[in-house]
Amino acid sequence: MRLKSRRSPAEGEFLFEIDREPLEECVTALGGLPLFLRAVRSLDVPGSVKRHLRLKQRERGLDEAAYVESFLTLNAVGGDCLEDFDQLREAPDVTEMAGYQMPSAEAARKFLYRFHEEALIEQAQQELAVGQVSYIPEESAGLRALAQVNQDVVRELGRRCAEQKIATVDLDSTIIESWKREARRTYEGCTGYQPVVALWAEMNVVLADEFRDGNVPAQQQPLRVAQRAFAALPETVGEYYLRGDSACEEEGLLTWLRHERRPDGPQGFIGLAVSARMSPALRDEILATPEERWQPYAEDSQGIKECAQVDYFPEGTAENRYREPLRTIAIRIRARQGELFGGGEAVKYFAVRTNLWDWKPQRLLQWHREKAGSIEAAHAVLKNELAGGVLPCARFGANAAWFRFAVLTFHVLTARKRLAPPAELLAVRPRRLRFLMFHTPGKLVRHARQLILRLTRSMSRFSNWQGALRLLPLPG
Secondary structure, X not given: OOOOOOOOHHHOOOOOOOOOOOOOOEEEOOOOHHHHHHHHHXXXXXXXXXXXXXXXXXXXXXXXXXXXXXXXXXXXXXXXXXXXXXXXXXXXXXXXXXXXXXXXXXXXXXXXXXXXXXXXXXXXXXXXXXXXOOOOOOOOHHHHHHHHHHHHHHHHHHHHXXXXXXXXXXXXXXXEEOOOOOOEEOOOOOEEEOOEEEEEOOOOEEEEXXXXXXXXXXXXXXXXXXXXXXXXXXXXXXXXXXXXXHHHOOHHHHHHHHOOOOOOOOOOOEEEEEEOOOOHHHHHHHHOOOHHHOEEEEEEOOEEEEEEEEOOOOOOOOOOOOOOOOEEEEEEEEOOOOOOOOOOOOEEEEEEEEOOOOOOHHHHHHHHHHHHHOHHHHHHHHHHHOHHHOOOOOOHHHHHHHHHHHHHHHHHHHHHHHHOOOHHHOOOOHHHHHHHHHOOOEEEEEEOXXXXXXXXXXXXXXXXXXXXXXXXXXXX
16 A cells, blocks of 8 residues: 655745734844954954045045945845845845945945046057057056055955965956946957956965956066065065966066066065966977976876976076076876877877976976966956956946955955954855855844844854954954
């Protein structure tokens, strides 16, 4: 006899009805928001904004510091468009916890527009050389001020984490797809934008970013982003490195890095490792390398990997001619027996150029590859878990500011995890951090003229909130 199947609870009717009357009590689904706001204010983001950013022409309404904090709040809780400001503005719990009402979507849009200066775009277009189509306009005063705020935050975090003496700068660009009429075609064939980002790998904070049109090659003027990145590092750092892909094999950048008395940068040695572009001369040298030089490197599903030092010393500029040459390490990947790579080849070749002569090839290549887990992960967070990948408008400067707000939010979230443990949150990305902490139900009550946040469950799994607040003191 067949038993009657048991009805699943998931198949039942709702055991409640929705009341047409709105809730009078002030409850929140964002009980973790105060910890984020405390981190923003502990890092003195409002103070830095007041020192550097001057956009408003009237005293009425929110000031620049409140606007900036509002954009960071939108990023932190998962909003990804200007219209989401209206949702935050209508939420009494957010108003109570922030201490002010969030701006409307229209007010936020007008604030964002102030970062755009059309004259700078026109100037860059007029200065184009004959036959050149891509340009990088100078940043507006507002964008430069935001960059200074980012730098202040990085230095403050470095001051509080003074034990970190090494800085590895990972420099890389990323594509943000966009179907706006103003977006330019990228090398991948889609239209969009291609910002360059420099990450401090050990601390997981963005040192510098430069917003660019999609048609700007990644190898166009990487030096100024690198200079800004090294300038943002705190004085506690004493050992410097840079990693990059083939876009960083650019003469101006390499010359500056190899110059130990370099202008506009730290003095002394900077270790570097960048992917090399496979020129015919380099390929010939790799093919001429004696077989006995090749050493096992790794073996995986792609094939058998080997490495060797190659006698490849291309003639550089006159300034570099009498310096120690860069070392070239080649990688040879052989397909497994009976297999071919996508292009119909049995062997693939890559190379890395470096000034780290004392490192073994295997160690150098492994260290260089680690940038994929740092800068590429940062790109993914900025574009997919914060609002950096959903650009709000057609104005270049406004989109650049929007992306920089995502970068600043990235800083604050990293600082929140580093400065106020537990350690188990350090590797948590924003999407999971929202689930674990920000989206904590609670109730806001007033007692003895004080506003009290009463959470629905204990946070002892992560940390005592009072302890976290003590580790995030307010400046001054």
